[in-house]
Amino acid sequence: MIQIIHFFVRQRLFINLLVVMILLAGTRTILNMNREAFPNVNFDRVSITTIYPGASPDEIEQLVSIPIEKELRSISGLDKVNSYNLENISVFVLEIDPDASDKKKIIDDIKDGVDATVDDLPANAELPIVEEITFDTQPVVDVALFGGDGDLEDYRKLRQSAQKLEDYLYDIDGVAEVELFGYRDREYLVEVQPEALRRDRIGFNNVIQSIGNRNLNLPGGVIRKGPNEYLLRTKEQYRNAQEIAQTVVQANIGGGALRVGDLATVIDAYEEPDLLERFDAKPAIIMKVWKKQEADMLVLADTLKDQLKIYSDTQLPEGVQLQYFNDQSRFVRTRLSSLLVNGGIGFALLAITLILILGFRMSFIVGMSIPVAFMVAFMGMSVVGITLNVISMFALVMVLGMIVDFSIVVAENGFRYMEEGMSRVEAVETGTAEVFWPVTTTLLCITAAFFPLLYMTGIVGKFVWSIPMVIILCLCASWLAAMFILPSHLETFARVKDVDRMEGSSDQGNNGGSSSGGLFGALTDGYSSFLSFCLHRRYLAVGSLIGVFILSLVLAAAALNFVFFPGGGGEGILVRTRMPQGTNLETNLGALKPLEQLAQETLPPEDLESMQTRVGVELANPTDPAPSEATHRGTLILNLTPVGEREKDAGDMLASLRKATEKARKEGIVHPDLSLDFRVQEGGPPVGMPVNVEIRGDDIETLRKIADEYMTYLRTIDGVFDVSTDLEPGKLEYRFDVNEVKAARSELNVAAIATTIRAAFDGAIATTVNEGEDEIEVRVRFPDRARRGEENLRDVYVSNNKGGLVPLSAVTDWGAPTPGYSMINRLNFRRVGKVQANVEKGTITSAEVNQKLIDKFQDIEKRYPGYTINYGGEEEDRNESLGNLAVLFGFAMFAIYMILASFFRSLILPVVVMSAIPFGLVGVILALLAHGEPLSFMSLLGVVSLAGVVVSNTLVLVQFIINRRKEDSDLHSAVVRAGSMRFRPVLLTSLTTVLGLIPTVYGIGGEDAFVAPLALSFGYGLIFATFITLVLVPCLYLIAEDLKNFGSALLEKFNISLPPAPGE
Secondary structure (H helix, E strand, O other): OHHHHHHHHHOHHHHHHHHHHHHHHHHHHHHHOOEOOOOOOOOOEEEEEEEOOOOOHHHHHHHHHHHHHHHHOOOOOEEEEEEEEEOOEEEEEEEEOOOOOOHHHHHHHHHHHHHHOHHHOOOOOOOOEEEEEOOOOEEEEEEEEEOOOOOHHHHHHHHHHHHHHHHHHHOOOOEEEEEEEOOOOEEEEEEEOHHHHHHHOOOHHHHHHHHHHHOEEEEEEEEEEOOEEEEEEEEEOOOOHHHHHOOEEEEOOOOOEEEHHHHEEEEEEEOOOOOEEEEOOEEEEEEEEEEOOOOOHHHHHHHHHHHHHHHHHHOOOOOOEEEEEOOHHHHHHHHHHHHHHHHHHHHHHHHHHHHHHHOHHHHHHHHOHHHHHHHHHHHHHHHHOOOEOHHHHHHHHHHHHHHHHHHHHHHHHHHHHHHOOOOHHHHHHHHHHHHHHHHHHHHHHHHHHHHHHHHOOHHHHHHOOHHHHHHHHHHHHHHHHHHHHHHHHHHHHOOHHHHHHHHHHHHHHHOOOOOOOHHHHHHHHHHHHHHHHHHHOHHHHHHHHHHHHHHHHHHHHHHOOEEOOOOOOOOEEEEEEEOOOOOOHHHHHHHHHHHHHHHHHHOOOOOEEEEEEEEEEOOOOOOOOOOOEEEEEEEEEEEEOOHHHOOOOHHHHHHHHHHHHHHHHHOOOOOOOOEEEEEEEOOOOOOOOOEEEEEEEOOHHHHHHHHHHHHHHHOOOOOEEEEEEOOOEEEEEOOOEEOHHHHHHOOOOHHHHHHHHHHHHOOEEEEEEEEOOEEEEEEEEOOHHHHOOHHHHHHOEEEOOOOOEEEHHHHEEOOOOEEEEOOEEEEOOEEEEEEEEEEOOOOOOHHHHHHHHHHHOOOHHHHOOOOEEEEOOHHHHHHHHHHHHHHHHHHHHHHHHHHHHHHHOOOOHHHHHHOHHHHHHHHHHHHHHHHOOOEEHHHHHHHHHHHHHHHHHHHHHHHHHHHHHHHOOOHHHHHHHHHHHHHHHHHHHHHHHHHHHHHHHHOOOOOOOOOHHHHHHHHHHHHHHHHHHHHHHHHHHHHHHHHHHHHHHHHHHOOOOOOOOOOO
């Protein structure tokens, strides 16, 4: 190894050019890296969508979903099979096992299985569509076009503006998709008058067929005329509503004709809405702009804002307003700038510390490893596909102080040999070679601590994957810089006078622990005396530290709550609403309008940036794949100003709004049947609901009965609110029983009757008209007035095979409306019902509520045989993530032990080195208690990350003890000397790491609630672990020697000899 180091020390020009090349290549890489709020996460999900027009949820389940499930059963690698059976549609969402090795093969097997079911599906069902759910694109900004009172003319103006703006946005480079909400397709609506049909004895189907037969464009072959051929074509296509009205339905021999316009009103209109969009309490069309994967979010967002301003100033018609909102680039910019500022402050603190301790020249030499390591890491990040986002940037801040550790160790050792009188070249080479294997082993230990985290499963694991990867890349780069670049710079730039800065440690090594004065000299003298005192009372010292450790665990059990992901930094408030099943859009909108007014009155105007109301859709949790569209559902989205620009917390504003809503409900302002679910929109990985009870079984009524038990109990728990279930009764429905004998006598069948009913009330598409790029459907149905009330059913006449008209009441019977199913959900091939609830943070935690449920309903499966209960949502995510983290931590500990055992060639010394790891938890617990923070997954991740860093300090200390023992026959003196020599480097490396994290912990440059717990636990854990390293490890080393001597004496007493250890 000395020859390799010798080569790099003497190749100054090569090293300098290599550094320049690294800096240039790294800079170019940074400029080309995309910036995002959070990393792109693929949830490994596949959807299967099958449309079966006219089918009820139970028919969809039996005729579509179950046949597909039979094929899916045989496919290995599926973790969950969710199916949702609604009216007209079956939706599967398949979750692939995160541990599956060949996910592409699983997706291919799914497609093959679905293809095999096509022959088993109903004849009029559409072919199933299989799609992999990917997240390669990300939303950048939402654009609202709003204004008017909601009448047809106002909507027409909004729609025309949306069409033009959509084309305008697609012309912007980097835009992948423009998704429109509240945008209705144009259609020609033929409203047939029931009384006109009866008057002229015309069947409903005759009108549909006449329109379809008139709108044709058919080739008729060719005709030859002399040497030429001419194409034949029958072309009678509609061009406008007037031509549809002139279509002949029936004609007589006298030349008279009955036209569509005589039977119906033809309107150039828009399809009936399935959802309504509003912005700031006005009708709106919302446009969500998605970016291409390769597009930089900040650059694209700036371009979009500029172009939207130009469009608004030049092309927007009077009465239409334009506003962009939900600007994701703002969150990206805020978070990245926050971490950048915090990283800059941390770097400044680090630089000041190095200068004060090492001097400017040495600080510059050591600090050169930071940009070199970062540039190499950026290039590695680009190769593995990591973008600049909150997670990867935090990893860079986290590793900032650790990057210089290797360089400090190498520089300190080289200067020690310079002081002893060696030449610069010899001192640098000898010093670097001496610490090469300890530093390399340190790198391996830190890598072993972080490497298993790359294999964390679940959404959380994918979300934080870039943290260990970035740290490993940076540390490997800093190792390369310290081993092969730094020695050349030391040989070139170091001066003997710089040694004065290092004398604190060097003199102690040569003069039995005496210091050279100064701050570090005084600290080192005090430490040496304290260490000597503890070594003489090592059993008491170790016992005391163990007592502190046990006491901290007791405090944690008594005072620390566990929260999977703590709140904070809320960017908005989400209110999900539900009216009774069957409520139409207009009624639902009427119930939501008072809520809009309450929000505007309750929240401070300066804090409420914008308000979006969605009627007919309930904004779902990203981890819940269930379809959320229904006319009785709604969502109120309150977008708040950035966290740093407002004083009130989003949680406080939510509490105020909830209180105001309950008061308004009592006063009759808020609809009594409107159920509300309030939550704060926060950053971080998407996790399930705090309470999510999954009840699986066969009978819907039994599922409802069990769900009612859970809901009743949940409502009694303080701090639990928004209790709901998805086992809602369906809309009331009239069920027609066809008298087949009467129908046959009337020359009718069931299909003809059902088709006529559907066409009259829902509408039948007679044909399609092409106008430019648009395809406009021609829908034939009864007018709105004839589709209200049971009495209108008696106005339906069915045309038979002989052209006669038969009243619907003559061949069918229907009674009072009965409830059907709104949706039938299935999980892993069985029906499932869910009970969900939110918890009030600070009052009770999700874990506590779920434990109460487990204790309360221990016998639930015995009382309902054949029914199973699973506690999903956040509980399932937490158990999966914590269980996975525990297993990976175990692997990391074993890997570290194996590396240390190989390095020391001992089974005992690795235990001494690793003893400081659990004591880092003391610092974490005390820090969380002092800051009033709960224990969370991210803080536990900090504890796991701490292991490698603690071992790195401990390893070199033990190695120095071993080296000093070779020079000093007195074990006690050797341990004190080694501790004194390592005091400054250990303190300095820990100090640099902690100082780099302090700005992030306290949000000096801007808060980020997601990463702050990790920084807090890692930083304060390292502070306490540093003290443990400097006191506990030397004491344990002597205790290990005591045990070794005791064992040797015992063997000698019994005349037993053992073979020497390897290397002895």
